[in-house]
Amino acid sequence: MTDQTVSIDAVQQMLADQNYVCGRALATVVFLSLRLGRPLFLEGEAGVGKTEIAKAIAAALGRRLIRLQCYEGLDASSAVYEWNFAAQMIAIRTAEAAGGADRDMLKTELFTEDYLIERPLLQALRPQAGGAPVLLIDELDRTDEPFEAFLLEALSDFQVTIPELGTIHAPEPPIVILTSNRTREVHDALKRRCLYHWVDYPDFNREMQILQARVPEASAALSREVVAFVQRLRTEDLFKKPGVAETIDWAKCLLALDVITLSPEVISDTLGAILKYQDDIQKIQGSEAKRLLEEARATMAPA
Known part of the structure; x- marks a missing residue:
């Protein structure tokens, strides 16, 4: 344990120092994961900050970040x-x-x-300068059950076996973070090995804090309009609701266009920054954008 991870408040501040704004519940499970050496399993919609927390922890602790991006058909040889x-x-x-x-x-x-080419899981078991690395196993739900079973064994003892070389064991277990967008259910046996947290969309105040941390050059007035509109947009029946990542991207796009305040025309022109499916974009354009903007402004939290 370091001064940065000695308490829940210290962990929350450590993440905030990396511009990662989170609530106490998430800070608590991160603290427990670091204190107990248990993998952390994060589920939630795409774009809510699951991957970013691994980056923030690695940067704050000065550890190497090793990322295993999961995909359909991923097997042990590709991962190890x-x-x-x-x-x-x-x-x-x-x-x-x-x-x-x-x-x-x-x-x-x-x-x-x-002649050995090390893939992410094997790299994470090797000694690293500065301490054990942060191993990010991203979008685990994209893989299949055989890989889950292999991963269960690898994470239980933090070791892998290479027939030609023998068993390689981590001298210090890595900090493991697994993420899932819940496109399918991950097996309970793997979840039991981890601490679990559902990363939800933030409320208005927290999303404002996130936007101010990530896009500090945006004015308070524009940030409030952006967050209020995105929050209202998430209540619509959309194929893919915008995440926090889209909120940040949209704010940056608006700044690049020198936008001072939102208008239905600006919203229609920049919907591609927050919506990623044409059916969703068509549904929100025109008069619908005007309606949502008016409703967002009506419910906007006071300054």
Whole structure:
């Protein structure tokens, strides 16, 4: 434990110093994860800040961030290691050209760490300058159950086995953060190994704090309008509701256009910054944008 992680308040301040604004509930589960050495499993809609918290923790603690981006078909070899076949073939051809190559000796030499390509899980088990790294296993719900089962074993003992080299064990377990957009349910056995937190959309005041931290050059008046409109937009029946990431992107786009205050025309022109599906964009354009803006202003929290 460091001064930055000695208490829940210290963790909350540590994240705030990295421009990551969070509530006490999330700060508490991060504190417990760091204190107990337990993986942290974060679920929530895309764009609510699950990935960013891993980046903030790594930056605050001065640790290396190792990211395993999950996808359909991801297997253990892609996540842990693979052999550099091209380099091995060159070594074989070189030995053959030299003549008198001992096959058994050559086989032993080919399967050493010199020819090993380390993937994120194996990298996270290696000693790192500055302490154990932060291992981000991002969008776990995109993988399938066999990979989940492998991951369950790897995270239980923080070790992996490479048949040619043996078992590699982490001298110091990494700080593990897993995220899921909940496109499917992750197996309970894996969740039981982790501390869990649902990362929800922030309320108006917290989203204002986030926007002020990430886009400080935006005026308070424009920030309030942006947050109020996005908050109102999330109540609509949309295929994909905008996350905090979209709020930040939209504010930056408005600044680039020298926008001082929102208007239906500006909203229609920049909807692509906050909505990512054409059906959603068509639904909000024109008179609908004007209606939502008026309702957002009517419910805007007082300055």
